[in-house]
Amino acid sequence: MTELHGALIGCGFFAVNQMHAWHDIAGASIVAICDRDPERLAIVGDQFGITRRYADAAALFAGEDLDFVDIATTAPSHRPLVEMAAQHRVPAICQKPLAPSLADAKAMVKACADAGVPLMVHENFRWQSPIQAVRAVLDSGDIGTPFFGRISFRSGYDVFSGQPYLATGKRFIIEDLGIHILDIARFLLGDVSTITARTARINPDIAGEDVATMLMDHKGGATSVVDCSYATRLATEPFPETLIELDGSDGTIRLGHGYRLTVTGRNGTVVSDVSPPLLSWASRPWHNIQESVVTIQRHWVDCLANGTEPATSGVDNLKTFALVEAAYDSAASRETVQLDALLK
Numbered sequence: 001m002t003e004l005h006g007a008l009i010g011c012g013f014f015a016v017n018q019m020h021a022w023h024d025i026a027g028a029s030i031v032a033i034c035d036r037d038p039e040r041l042a043i044v045g046d047q048f049g050i051t052r053r054y055a056d057a058a059a060l061f062a063g064e065d066l067d068f069v070d071i072a073t074t075a076p077s078h079r080p081l082v083e084m085a086a087q088h089r090v091p092a093i094c095q096k097p098l099a100p101s102l103a104d105a106k107a108m109v110k111a112c113a114d115a116g117v118p119l120m121v122h123e124n125f126r127w128q129s130p131i132q133a134v135r136a137v138l139d140s141g142d143i144g145t146p147f148f149g150r151i152s153f154r155s156g157y158d159v160f161s162g163q164p165y166l167a168t169g170k171r172f173i174i175e176d177l178g179i180h181i182l183d184i185a186r187f188l189l190g191d192v193s194t195i196t197a198r199t200a201r202i203n204p205d206i207a208g209e210d211v212a213t214m215l216m217d218h219k220g221g222a223t224s225v226v227d228c229s230y231a232t233r234l235a236t237e238p239f240p241e242t243l244i245e246l247d248g249s250d251g252t253i254r255l256g257h258g259y260r261l262t263v264t265g266r267n268g269t270v271v272s273d274v275s276p277p278l279l280s281w282a283s284r285p286w287h288n289i290q291e292s293v294v295t296i297q298r299h300w301v302d303c304l305a306n307g308t309e310p311a312t313s314g315v316d317n318l319k320t321f322a323l324v325e326a327a328y329d330s331a332a333s334r335e336t337v338q339l340d341a342l343l344k
Protein backbone atom coordinates (compact mmCIF):
# COMPACT_ATOMS: atom_id res chain seq x y z
CA MET A 1 0.00 0.00 0.00
CA THR A 2 1.40 3.48 -0.84
CA GLU A 3 1.54 5.69 2.19
CA LEU A 4 -0.84 8.66 2.19
CA HIS A 5 0.71 11.96 3.22
CA GLY A 6 -1.52 14.18 5.35
CA ALA A 7 -1.33 17.46 7.23
CA LEU A 8 -2.99 18.38 10.51
CA ILE A 9 -4.48 21.87 10.89
CA GLY A 10 -5.15 22.83 14.51
CA CYS A 11 -2.77 21.49 17.17
CA GLY A 12 -4.96 22.01 20.24
CA PHE A 13 -6.41 19.90 23.03
CA PHE A 14 -8.01 17.12 20.97
CA ALA A 15 -5.55 17.08 18.06
CA VAL A 16 -2.98 15.29 20.23
CA ASN A 17 -5.26 12.22 20.18
CA GLN A 18 -5.50 12.46 16.41
CA MET A 19 -1.69 12.63 16.11
CA HIS A 20 -1.28 9.55 18.33
CA ALA A 21 -3.84 7.74 16.21
CA TRP A 22 -2.09 8.65 12.94
CA HIS A 23 1.11 7.27 14.43
CA ASP A 24 -0.69 3.95 15.07
CA ILE A 25 -2.22 3.64 11.59
CA ALA A 26 -0.45 1.90 8.70
CA GLY A 27 -0.90 3.51 5.30
CA ALA A 28 -0.91 7.17 6.38
CA SER A 29 1.38 9.62 8.07
CA ILE A 30 1.27 13.27 9.00
CA VAL A 31 4.05 15.12 7.18
CA ALA A 32 3.18 18.72 8.13
CA ILE A 33 1.24 20.57 10.79
CA CYS A 34 -0.34 24.01 11.03
CA ASP A 35 -1.51 26.20 13.89
CA ARG A 36 -1.77 29.94 14.17
CA ASP A 37 -0.62 29.63 17.81
CA PRO A 38 3.20 29.18 17.75
CA GLU A 39 3.20 27.56 21.18
CA ARG A 40 0.79 24.79 20.15
CA LEU A 41 2.70 24.33 16.88
CA ALA A 42 5.95 23.83 18.82
CA ILE A 43 4.42 21.51 21.44
CA VAL A 44 2.79 19.16 18.92
CA GLY A 45 5.66 19.41 16.41
CA ASP A 46 8.23 18.49 19.06
CA GLN A 47 6.08 15.73 20.61
CA PHE A 48 5.52 13.98 17.28
CA GLY A 49 8.77 14.92 15.50
CA ILE A 50 7.13 16.95 12.72
CA THR A 51 9.52 19.55 11.32
CA ARG A 52 7.37 21.00 8.53
CA ARG A 53 5.33 23.57 10.47
CA TYR A 54 3.05 26.35 9.23
CA ALA A 55 1.37 29.26 11.02
CA ASP A 56 -1.06 29.73 8.17
CA ALA A 57 -3.22 27.21 6.29
CA ALA A 58 -2.84 28.99 2.92
CA ALA A 59 0.95 28.59 3.22
CA LEU A 60 0.50 24.92 4.12
CA PHE A 61 -1.58 24.20 1.01
CA ALA A 62 0.88 26.17 -1.15
CA GLY A 63 3.95 24.48 0.33
CA GLU A 64 2.89 20.83 0.54
CA ASP A 65 1.74 18.14 -1.85
CA LEU A 66 -0.96 16.47 0.27
CA ASP A 67 -3.15 13.37 -0.05
CA PHE A 68 -5.44 14.65 2.72
CA VAL A 69 -5.83 17.25 5.42
CA ASP A 70 -7.12 16.65 8.95
CA ILE A 71 -8.83 19.77 10.31
CA ALA A 72 -8.90 19.81 14.13
CA THR A 73 -9.62 23.49 14.76
CA THR A 74 -12.82 24.70 16.43
CA ALA A 75 -16.00 25.30 14.40
CA PRO A 76 -15.63 28.97 13.34
CA SER A 77 -12.64 28.15 11.12
CA HIS A 78 -14.05 24.94 9.62
CA ARG A 79 -15.79 26.46 6.59
CA PRO A 80 -12.85 28.52 5.29
CA LEU A 81 -10.45 25.63 5.87
CA VAL A 82 -12.64 23.00 4.18
CA GLU A 83 -13.28 25.35 1.26
CA MET A 84 -9.50 25.90 0.97
CA ALA A 85 -9.00 22.13 0.86
CA ALA A 86 -11.67 21.84 -1.85
CA GLN A 87 -9.98 24.61 -3.90
CA HIS A 88 -6.71 22.70 -3.74
CA ARG A 89 -8.47 19.38 -4.50
CA VAL A 90 -7.27 17.90 -1.19
CA PRO A 91 -9.58 15.36 0.55
CA ALA A 92 -10.52 16.61 4.01
CA ILE A 93 -11.46 15.32 7.43
CA CYS A 94 -13.17 17.98 9.54
CA GLN A 95 -13.85 17.82 13.27
CA LYS A 96 -17.39 18.10 14.56
CA PRO A 97 -19.41 20.28 14.77
CA LEU A 98 -18.96 20.67 11.02
CA ALA A 99 -19.79 24.39 11.14
CA PRO A 100 -21.42 27.08 13.26
CA SER A 101 -24.65 26.81 11.21
CA LEU A 102 -26.47 24.38 8.90
CA ALA A 103 -26.16 26.88 6.03
CA ASP A 104 -22.35 26.86 6.40
CA ALA A 105 -22.32 23.06 6.67
CA LYS A 106 -24.35 22.71 3.45
CA ALA A 107 -21.99 25.13 1.64
CA MET A 108 -18.97 23.07 2.76
CA VAL A 109 -20.49 19.80 1.57
CA LYS A 110 -21.34 21.43 -1.78
CA ALA A 111 -17.82 22.87 -2.17
CA CYS A 112 -16.30 19.41 -1.74
CA ALA A 113 -18.87 17.73 -4.00
CA ASP A 114 -18.28 20.36 -6.72
CA ALA A 115 -14.51 19.84 -6.45
CA GLY A 116 -14.93 16.05 -6.40
CA VAL A 117 -13.00 15.66 -3.13
CA PRO A 118 -14.01 13.35 -0.26
CA LEU A 119 -15.11 15.01 2.98
CA MET A 120 -15.44 13.07 6.23
CA VAL A 121 -16.66 14.55 9.49
CA HIS A 122 -14.67 13.34 12.49
CA GLU A 123 -17.86 12.05 14.15
CA ASN A 124 -16.15 9.37 16.18
CA PHE A 125 -18.65 8.40 18.90
CA ARG A 126 -20.43 5.84 16.70
CA TRP A 127 -16.99 4.23 16.21
CA GLN A 128 -16.57 3.51 19.95
CA SER A 129 -16.34 -0.26 20.38
CA PRO A 130 -19.26 -0.47 22.87
CA ILE A 131 -21.51 1.36 20.36
CA GLN A 132 -20.31 -0.91 17.55
CA ALA A 133 -21.15 -3.89 19.80
CA VAL A 134 -24.74 -2.62 20.16
CA ARG A 135 -25.00 -2.17 16.38
CA ALA A 136 -23.74 -5.74 15.88
CA VAL A 137 -26.50 -7.10 18.15
CA LEU A 138 -29.12 -5.18 16.17
CA ASP A 139 -27.66 -6.54 12.92
CA SER A 140 -27.79 -10.10 14.29
CA GLY A 141 -31.60 -9.80 14.47
CA ASP A 142 -31.63 -11.16 18.03
CA ILE A 143 -34.00 -8.49 19.37
CA GLY A 144 -36.11 -8.26 16.22
CA THR A 145 -37.21 -4.82 15.01
CA PRO A 146 -36.39 -2.01 17.45
CA PHE A 147 -39.38 0.18 18.33
CA PHE A 148 -37.92 2.27 21.20
CA GLY A 149 -34.53 3.70 22.08
CA ARG A 150 -33.04 5.79 24.83
CA ILE A 151 -29.54 7.10 24.21
CA SER A 152 -28.31 8.85 27.31
CA PHE A 153 -25.21 10.81 28.36
CA ARG A 154 -25.49 12.27 31.87
CA SER A 155 -22.42 13.47 33.73
CA GLY A 156 -20.99 16.01 36.14
CA TYR A 157 -17.50 15.88 34.58
CA ASP A 158 -15.64 19.19 34.30
CA VAL A 159 -15.21 19.50 30.54
CA PHE A 160 -14.43 23.21 30.81
CA SER A 161 -10.93 22.80 32.25
CA GLY A 162 -9.66 21.07 29.08
CA GLN A 163 -11.90 22.97 26.67
CA PRO A 164 -12.54 26.44 28.18
CA TYR A 165 -14.31 27.69 25.01
CA LEU A 166 -17.21 25.34 25.83
CA ALA A 167 -18.23 27.66 28.69
CA THR A 168 -18.45 30.75 26.50
CA GLY A 169 -20.74 29.94 23.55
CA LYS A 170 -24.49 30.64 23.50
CA ARG A 171 -24.87 27.02 22.40
CA PHE A 172 -23.22 24.29 24.44
CA ILE A 173 -24.38 20.77 25.11
CA ILE A 174 -26.44 19.98 22.01
CA GLU A 175 -23.83 21.47 19.66
CA ASP A 176 -20.79 19.92 21.37
CA LEU A 177 -21.90 16.63 22.93
CA GLY A 178 -25.50 16.11 21.88
CA ILE A 179 -24.34 16.05 18.27
CA HIS A 180 -22.51 12.77 19.05
CA ILE A 181 -25.49 11.26 20.87
CA LEU A 182 -27.92 12.29 18.12
CA ASP A 183 -25.56 10.69 15.61
CA ILE A 184 -25.58 7.45 17.63
CA ALA A 185 -29.40 7.53 17.58
CA ARG A 186 -29.31 7.82 13.77
CA PHE A 187 -26.66 5.09 13.56
CA LEU A 188 -28.81 2.67 15.58
CA LEU A 189 -32.38 3.58 14.62
CA GLY A 190 -32.07 5.34 11.26
CA ASP A 191 -32.94 8.77 9.96
CA VAL A 192 -35.33 11.04 11.78
CA SER A 193 -38.54 12.72 10.66
CA THR A 194 -39.36 14.93 13.69
CA ILE A 195 -37.71 16.18 16.86
CA THR A 196 -39.05 17.90 19.98
CA ALA A 197 -36.50 19.32 22.43
CA ARG A 198 -36.25 21.00 25.81
CA THR A 199 -33.08 22.58 27.24
CA ALA A 200 -31.94 24.05 30.55
CA ARG A 201 -28.87 25.79 31.96
CA ILE A 202 -28.11 24.56 35.47
CA ASN A 203 -24.48 25.71 35.82
CA PRO A 204 -24.67 29.52 36.28
CA ASP A 205 -21.03 29.98 35.22
CA ILE A 206 -21.51 29.03 31.57
CA ALA A 207 -23.27 30.83 28.71
CA GLY A 208 -25.06 27.94 27.00
CA GLU A 209 -27.41 25.10 27.92
CA ASP A 210 -25.95 22.16 29.84
CA VAL A 211 -29.05 19.93 29.80
CA ALA A 212 -31.06 18.77 26.78
CA THR A 213 -33.88 16.25 26.37
CA MET A 214 -34.96 15.31 22.86
CA LEU A 215 -37.78 13.10 21.57
CA MET A 216 -37.52 11.83 18.00
CA ASP A 217 -39.62 9.95 15.44
CA HIS A 218 -37.42 7.77 13.23
CA LYS A 219 -38.51 7.17 9.65
CA GLY A 220 -38.38 3.40 10.19
CA GLY A 221 -41.05 3.68 12.89
CA ALA A 222 -39.04 3.72 16.13
CA THR A 223 -39.31 6.44 18.76
CA SER A 224 -36.24 7.56 20.69
CA VAL A 225 -35.27 9.78 23.57
CA VAL A 226 -31.81 11.37 23.52
CA ASP A 227 -30.94 12.97 26.85
CA CYS A 228 -27.71 14.79 27.69
CA SER A 229 -26.51 16.57 30.81
CA TYR A 230 -23.31 17.99 32.23
CA ALA A 231 -25.17 18.98 35.40
CA THR A 232 -25.73 15.48 36.77
CA ARG A 233 -23.71 14.44 39.82
CA LEU A 234 -23.74 10.69 40.34
CA ALA A 235 -22.19 8.34 42.88
CA THR A 236 -19.98 6.95 40.10
CA GLU A 237 -19.04 9.48 37.41
CA PRO A 238 -19.75 7.80 34.06
CA PHE A 239 -17.94 10.26 31.71
CA PRO A 240 -17.68 9.66 28.78
CA GLU A 241 -19.98 6.65 28.59
CA THR A 242 -23.09 6.71 26.43
CA LEU A 243 -25.79 4.49 27.93
CA ILE A 244 -28.27 2.77 25.64
CA GLU A 245 -31.66 1.11 25.99
CA LEU A 246 -33.24 -0.49 22.94
CA ASP A 247 -36.51 -2.39 22.96
CA GLY A 248 -37.30 -4.60 19.98
CA SER A 249 -40.12 -6.87 18.88
CA ASP A 250 -38.19 -9.94 20.15
CA GLY A 251 -36.02 -8.61 22.97
CA THR A 252 -33.97 -5.81 24.47
CA ILE A 253 -30.45 -4.39 24.58
CA ARG A 254 -29.04 -2.49 27.55
CA LEU A 255 -25.60 -0.87 27.48
CA GLY A 256 -25.07 0.07 31.12
CA HIS A 257 -22.40 1.69 33.30
CA GLY A 258 -19.00 0.04 33.14
CA TYR A 259 -19.56 -1.00 29.51
CA ARG A 260 -21.84 -3.84 30.55
CA LEU A 261 -23.93 -5.11 27.65
CA THR A 262 -27.08 -7.11 28.44
CA VAL A 263 -28.96 -8.67 25.56
CA THR A 264 -32.25 -10.42 26.11
CA GLY A 265 -33.21 -12.10 22.87
CA ARG A 266 -34.49 -15.21 21.25
CA ASN A 267 -31.82 -17.26 23.04
CA GLY A 268 -32.29 -15.87 26.56
CA THR A 269 -30.14 -13.28 28.33
CA VAL A 270 -26.43 -12.81 27.69
CA VAL A 271 -24.31 -10.33 29.67
CA SER A 272 -20.92 -9.27 28.35
CA ASP A 273 -18.17 -6.76 29.04
CA VAL A 274 -17.67 -4.52 26.00
CA SER A 275 -15.04 -2.25 27.58
CA PRO A 276 -12.85 -0.48 25.05
CA PRO A 277 -9.14 -1.34 25.08
CA LEU A 278 -6.78 1.05 26.87
CA LEU A 279 -4.33 2.01 24.11
CA SER A 280 -0.69 2.59 25.10
CA TRP A 281 -0.99 6.38 24.80
CA ALA A 282 -4.56 6.65 26.16
CA SER A 283 -5.71 7.57 29.64
CA ARG A 284 -8.87 6.89 31.59
CA PRO A 285 -11.63 8.01 31.37
CA TRP A 286 -10.96 9.29 27.83
CA HIS A 287 -9.78 5.92 26.50
CA ASN A 288 -13.19 5.12 25.04
CA ILE A 289 -13.10 8.27 22.91
CA GLN A 290 -9.39 7.86 22.15
CA GLU A 291 -9.86 4.36 20.74
CA SER A 292 -12.64 5.61 18.45
CA VAL A 293 -10.24 8.20 17.02
CA VAL A 294 -8.00 5.41 15.76
CA THR A 295 -10.96 3.52 14.32
CA ILE A 296 -12.46 6.46 12.44
CA GLN A 297 -9.08 7.56 11.06
CA ARG A 298 -8.34 3.99 9.91
CA HIS A 299 -11.77 3.99 8.21
CA TRP A 300 -10.76 7.19 6.37
CA VAL A 301 -7.55 5.58 5.08
CA ASP A 302 -9.54 2.53 3.92
CA CYS A 303 -12.10 4.77 2.18
CA LEU A 304 -9.40 6.75 0.35
CA ALA A 305 -7.65 3.54 -0.67
CA ASN A 306 -10.86 1.89 -1.91
CA GLY A 307 -12.63 4.97 -3.28
CA THR A 308 -15.60 4.41 -0.93
CA GLU A 309 -17.75 6.97 0.89
CA PRO A 310 -16.94 7.40 4.61
CA ALA A 311 -19.77 6.38 6.96
CA THR A 312 -19.74 9.89 8.40
CA SER A 313 -19.25 11.71 5.11
CA GLY A 314 -20.21 15.37 4.88
CA VAL A 315 -23.46 14.33 3.18
CA ASP A 316 -24.32 11.89 5.98
CA ASN A 317 -23.35 14.34 8.70
CA LEU A 318 -25.72 17.03 7.38
CA LYS A 319 -28.53 14.79 8.70
CA THR A 320 -26.97 14.76 12.18
CA PHE A 321 -26.17 18.47 12.01
CA ALA A 322 -29.77 19.22 11.00
CA LEU A 323 -30.89 17.49 14.22
CA VAL A 324 -28.75 19.93 16.21
CA GLU A 325 -30.25 22.93 14.45
CA ALA A 326 -33.76 21.48 14.75
CA ALA A 327 -33.31 20.76 18.46
CA TYR A 328 -32.36 24.38 19.13
CA ASP A 329 -35.32 25.55 17.00
CA SER A 330 -37.67 23.26 18.90
CA ALA A 331 -36.38 24.29 22.32
CA ALA A 332 -36.84 27.96 21.41
CA SER A 333 -40.29 27.61 19.83
CA ARG A 334 -41.50 24.70 22.00
CA GLU A 335 -42.82 23.21 18.75
CA THR A 336 -42.02 19.90 17.06
CA VAL A 337 -39.67 20.43 14.09
CA GLN A 338 -39.80 18.47 10.78
CA LEU A 339 -36.35 17.45 9.55
CA ASP A 340 -37.03 17.10 5.82
CA ALA A 341 -37.83 20.81 5.51
CA LEU A 342 -34.43 21.73 7.02
CA LEU A 343 -32.53 19.39 4.73
CA LYS A 344 -33.91 20.76 1.43
Ligand code: NAD
Nearest residue numbers: 010011012013014035036037040072073074075077095096
Ligand atom coordinates in the same frame (compact mmCIF):
# COMPACT_ATOMS: atom_id res chain seq x y z
P1 NAD B 1 -8.55 23.88 20.90
O1 NAD B 1 -8.98 25.31 20.98
O2 NAD B 1 -7.80 23.29 22.05
O3 NAD B 1 -7.63 23.68 19.61
C1 NAD B 1 -7.90 24.30 18.39
C2 NAD B 1 -6.56 24.72 17.78
O4 NAD B 1 -6.81 25.21 16.46
C3 NAD B 1 -5.88 25.85 18.56
O5 NAD B 1 -4.54 25.49 18.85
C4 NAD B 1 -5.96 27.05 17.60
O6 NAD B 1 -4.84 27.93 17.70
C5 NAD B 1 -6.01 26.37 16.25
N1 NAD B 1 -6.66 27.15 15.19
C6 NAD B 1 -7.89 27.73 15.23
N2 NAD B 1 -8.16 28.32 14.04
C7 NAD B 1 -7.10 28.09 13.24
C8 NAD B 1 -6.80 28.41 11.90
N3 NAD B 1 -7.65 29.10 11.13
N4 NAD B 1 -5.62 28.01 11.37
C9 NAD B 1 -4.74 27.31 12.13
N5 NAD B 1 -4.97 26.96 13.43
C10 NAD B 1 -6.14 27.35 13.96
O7 NAD B 1 -9.84 23.05 20.57
P2 NAD B 1 -10.13 21.49 20.83
O8 NAD B 1 -10.74 21.31 22.15
O9 NAD B 1 -8.92 20.71 20.45
O10 NAD B 1 -11.29 21.24 19.78
C11 NAD B 1 -11.03 21.21 18.39
C12 NAD B 1 -12.22 20.59 17.68
O11 NAD B 1 -12.31 19.24 18.10
C13 NAD B 1 -13.57 21.23 18.03
O12 NAD B 1 -14.34 21.32 16.86
C14 NAD B 1 -14.18 20.28 19.05
O13 NAD B 1 -15.59 20.25 19.02
C15 NAD B 1 -13.63 18.96 18.57
N6 NAD B 1 -13.55 17.92 19.60
C16 NAD B 1 -13.95 16.70 19.24
C17 NAD B 1 -13.91 15.66 20.13
C18 NAD B 1 -14.37 14.31 19.67
O14 NAD B 1 -14.44 13.35 20.42
N7 NAD B 1 -14.70 14.17 18.38
C19 NAD B 1 -13.46 15.87 21.44
C20 NAD B 1 -13.00 17.14 21.78
C21 NAD B 1 -13.04 18.17 20.84
Ligand code: 89V
Nearest residue numbers: 159163176177180240289
Ligand atom coordinates in the same frame (compact mmCIF):
# COMPACT_ATOMS: atom_id res chain seq x y z
O1 89V C 1 -16.45 14.93 22.17
C1 89V C 1 -16.43 16.12 22.39
O2 89V C 1 -16.73 16.86 21.50
C2 89V C 1 -15.96 16.66 23.71
C3 89V C 1 -16.68 16.13 24.92
C4 89V C 1 -16.77 14.63 24.96
C5 89V C 1 -15.95 16.62 26.15
O3 89V C 1 -17.97 16.64 24.91
O4 89V C 1 -16.07 18.06 23.66
